[in-house]
Amino acid sequence: MTTRITIKRPDDWHLHLRDNDMMRAALPYTARVFGRAICMPNLLPPVRTTADGKAYRERILAALPKGSKFKPLITCYLTDDTDPDDVERGFRDGVFTAVKMYPANATTNSAAGVTDYKKIERVLARMEKLGMRFLIHCEEVASGVDVFDREAVFIEQRLIPMTKRFPGLKIVHEHLSSKIGVDYVRSTGGQVGASITPYHMELTRTDWIGGGLRPYMFVMPVIKTEVDRLALREAATSGDACFFLGTDSAPHPVSRKLAQVGIPGIFAAPVAIESYVKIFEEEGKLDKLEAFASLNGPKHYGLHPNADTITLEKKPWVAPVAMKVEGPEEIALCHKGGETIEWQVVDC
Ligand code: NCD
Numbered sequence: 001m002t003t004r005i006t007i008k009r010p011d012d013w014h015l016h017l018r019d020n021d022m023m024r025a026a027l028p029y030t031a032r033v034f035g036r037a038i039c040m041p042n043l044l045p046p047v048r049t050t051a052d053g054k055a056y057r058e059r060i061l062a063a064l065p066k067g068s069k070f071k072p073l074i075t076c077y078l079t080d081d082t083d084p085d086d087v088e089r090g091f092r093d094g095v096f097t098a099v100k101m102y103p104a105n106a107t108t109n110s111a112a113g114v115t116d117y118k119k120i121e122r123v124l125a126r127m128e129k130l131g132m133r134f135l136i137h138c139e140e141v142a143s144g145v146d147v148f149d150r151e152a153v154f155i156e157q158r159l160i161p162m163t164k165r166f167p168g169l170k171i172v173h174e175h176l177s178s179k180i181g182v183d184y185v186r187s188t189g190g191q192v193g194a195s196i197t198p199y200h201m202e203l204t205r206t207d208w209i210g211g212g213l214r215p216y217m218f219v220m221p222v223i224k225t226e227v228d229r230l231a232l233r234e235a236a237t238s239g240d241a242c243f244f245l246g247t248d249s250a251p252h253p254v255s256r257k258l259a260q261v262g263i264p265g266i267f268a269a270p271v272a273i274e275s276y277v278k279i280f281e282e283e284g285k286l287d288k289l290e291a292f293a294s295l296n297g298p299k300h301y302g303l304h305p306n307a308d309t310i311t312l313e314k315k316p317w318v319a320p321v322a323m324k325v326e327g328p329e330e331i332a333l334c335h336k337g338g339e340t341i342e343w344q345v346v347d348c
């Protein structure tokens with residue numbers, strides 16, 4: 001039985017670091033283990049321009065623990081009015097790694113997202129030319145579309161036409177959540193890659209609402225069925241280059257999770273790599289962990305993998321229940337808070 005594993009340092013290709021007090025509290029959990037992270041731009045207000053991106057990156061760097069080599073990769077929040085010249089400037093100056101699209105009102109802080117797909121075509125054409133990655137929250141939120149079908153409908157109605165219109169545009173289907181999505185990503189011959197969260201591979205909607213409502217499991221895209229969970233586990237542990245790690249760690253103040261209208265997002269950073277290792281162990285695929293966590297992501301982004309390594313051991317510990325946040329934001333509840341976690345990072 002394997003009880004110790006060393007892999008190249010992983011990256012987190014989908015992370016919500018937030019801003020200010022929340023960011024200062026959450027950042028160390030990620031910076032300790034991961035080499036880089038794609039930092040989602042859905043702040044209030046969002047990271048919309050190169051100037052916003054530069055300022056956000058500086059705030060993150062200023063909050064890093066002393067000596068940390070963690071590299072935040074900043075993304076541009078796409079709106080109907082995004083200026084292709086500014087996107088190009090941001091990319092060429094090394095401020096923006098990618099552009100992120102939220103369909104308007106699909107998730108947390110997406111009100112300024114895209115409403116008119118015609119209007120973003122100039123930006124997509126420019127990104128295709130530049131070789132800049134396009135990250136998509138793949139959910140169709142039109143009225144009449146069931147929340148469990150949003151991913152499948154988006155693929156059919158938006159993503160397939162987009163890949164045909166811009167065949168040179170490399171896309172990331174963020175937080176893949178369904179079997180339909182897995183099959184689709186595999187069929188694109190490398191044009192579309194996908195990040196996969198730990199919790200979409202751990203939980204089903206029965207865990208979420210079948211035994212009392214567990215508001216902290218509410219996330220977008222919603223956690224789906226056992227068939228979907230198994231398909232995602234197979235995909236992640238297959239080693240296929242189109243699937244890679246993205247925690248979607250998304251802390252929220254507990255009051256917003258428990259409000260009359262609760263907010264989606266799971267704070268997974270404190271147990272992120274440990275959760276993935278457990279999944280790969282359960283699937284008998286620990287030999288594929290490094291591909292998923294440390295190699296496939298950089299390859300899809302056209303970047304080098306990290307040079308150094310981290311080591312995990314089977315050494316149980318108890319996950320923190322909550323993260324304390326300075327200022328008025330109180331605490332954020334942690335994924336698997338209070339549970340025993342089997343694997344532990346022993347060298348990073
Ligand atoms: C994310 C957040 O809280 O910012 N929430 C979530 O449910 N995943 C946004 C997102 O990635 O959809």
Ligand code: ZN
Pocket residue numbers: 014015016040175248250
């Ligand atoms: Zn997210």
